[in-house]
Amino acid sequence: MGVCDGFVEAIGNTPLIRLQAASEATGCEILGKAEFMNPGGSVKDRAAWWMIREAERIGRLQPGATIVEGTAGNTGIGLAHICNARGYSSLIYMPDNQSREKVDILETLGAEVRVVPTVPYANEMNYQKQAKRYAESLDTAVWVNQFDNTANRLAHYESTGPEIWKQTEGRVDAFVCAVGTGGTIAGVSKYLKQKREDIQLILLDCIGSALYNFVTTGTVTMSDGTSITEGIGNSRITDNLAGARIDWALQITDQDAVSMVYRLLREEGWFFGSSTGVNVCGAIEVARKLGPGHTIVTVLCDGGGKYRSSLFNREWLAKKGFAID
Numbered sequence: 646m647g648v649c650d651g652f653v654e655a656i657g658n659t660p661l662i663r664l665q666a667a668s669e670a671t672g673c674e675i676l677g678k679a680e681f682m683n684p685g686g687s688v689k690d691r692a693a694w695w696m697i698r699e700a701e702r703i704g705r706l707q708p709g710a711t712i713v714e715g716t717a718g719n720t721g722i723g724l725a726h727i728c729n730a731r732g733y734s735s736l737i738y739m740p741d742n743q744s745r746e747k748v749d750i751l752e753t754l755g756a757e758v759r760v761v762p763t764v765p766y767a768n769e770m771n772y773q774k775q776a777k778r779y780a781e782s783l784d785t786a787v788w789v790n791q792f793d794n795t796a797n798r799l800a801h802y803e804s805t806g807p808e809i810w811k812q813t814e815g816r817v818d819a820f821v822c823a824v825g826t827g828g829t830i831a832g833v834s835k836y837l838k839q840k841r842e843d844i845q846l847i848l849l850d851c852i853g854s855a856l857y858n859f860v861t862t863g864t865v866t867m868s869d870g871t872s873i874t875e876g877i878g879n880s881r882i883t884d885n886l887a888g889a890r891i892d893w894a895l896q897i898t899d900q901d902a903v904s905m906v907y908r909l910l911r912e913e914g915w916f917f918g919s920s921t922g923v924n925v926c927g928a929i930e931v932a933r934k935l936g937p938g939h940t941i942v943t944v945l946c947d948g949g950g951k952y953r954s955s956l957f958n959r960e961w962l963a964k965k966g967f968a969i970d
């Protein structure tokens with residue numbers, strides 16, 4: 646890789662990292678796409694750039710415009726960086742069940758942040774709907790709409806999928822990942838299935854989300870319970886996820902995801918957020934199902950630094966009832 650000319654050119658082309666303990670325990674190659682190494686720190690930098698680039702291409706974004714979005718945080722962080730780099734302002738709606746650190750980072754980057762009560766999507770006060778309404782009330786604003794704007798999944802079809810194929814030299818048997826908007830799994834699955842139809846695509850879901858039931862039974866019904874994971878799970882099938890080639894799904898508990906991020910930290914030195922814990926648990930379960938000798942790829946979505954006051958805080962964990970081995 647040569648010189649990247651500025652922020653947006655530094656997005657993507659992340660390493661594919663072999664997770665040593667998971668690989669040795671299963672006899673498979675368990676590989677993580679290092680999305681936490683994107684310049685804004687998460688898998689959402691790719692989607693943020695593709696969506697802004699598309700809005701620029703079709704002439705919707707004029708210099709000085711305001712980008713408005715509802716986000717669990719990471720898309721907002723990617724957008725805020727890119728807005729600074731390209732002369733836009735950013736205004737972010739976030740539900741109040743996300744980490745304080747993400748709000749702090751957004752404000753430091755210069756975004757205006759509106760933290761709103763966490764309510765279901767059907768409620769008109771849902772953060773995504775508030776973002777849409779606010780953007781529509783301004784002449785110079787553009788609503789990004791990451792859930793239903795398919796430039797999001799295109800990012801992963803055009804960049805993440807081809808990178809995984811190239812980095813594994815085509816030797817990938819399964820791709821496994823948790824879903825928020827669905828952009829990552831839908832884009833990667835489309836690319837990999839075009840390359841080789843028999844690559845297995847496995848959706849991972851947290852508790853208190855409808856996506857496991859959707860893949861398993863075809864009905865969009867929520868599973869019981871709630872999850873402390875951030876950025877994943879959904880109550881509806883977004884335009885990004887619709888039509889994605891998914892073979893099967895697994896549900897991962899919060900306790901398993903929490904234990905996994907601590908194992909990765911203590912045994913291998915990695916510092917990841919909760920969705921990455923879900924992804925590595927899922928990759929191991931898939932490896933056990935497929936048997937030794939397979940190559941399983943998953944996503945290392947973001948770093949643990951944004952969750953110091955929650956996932957990496959002993960008192961918080963104890964209050965939520967989690968055990969760390």
Ligand code: PMP
Pocket residue numbers: 687688689717719720823824825826827828829830875876877918920921946947
């Ligand atoms: N992990 C984290 C930490 C995220 O912020 C997100 C995006 N909300 C995801 C996973 C899921 O990615 P996607 O939106 O592409 O499904």
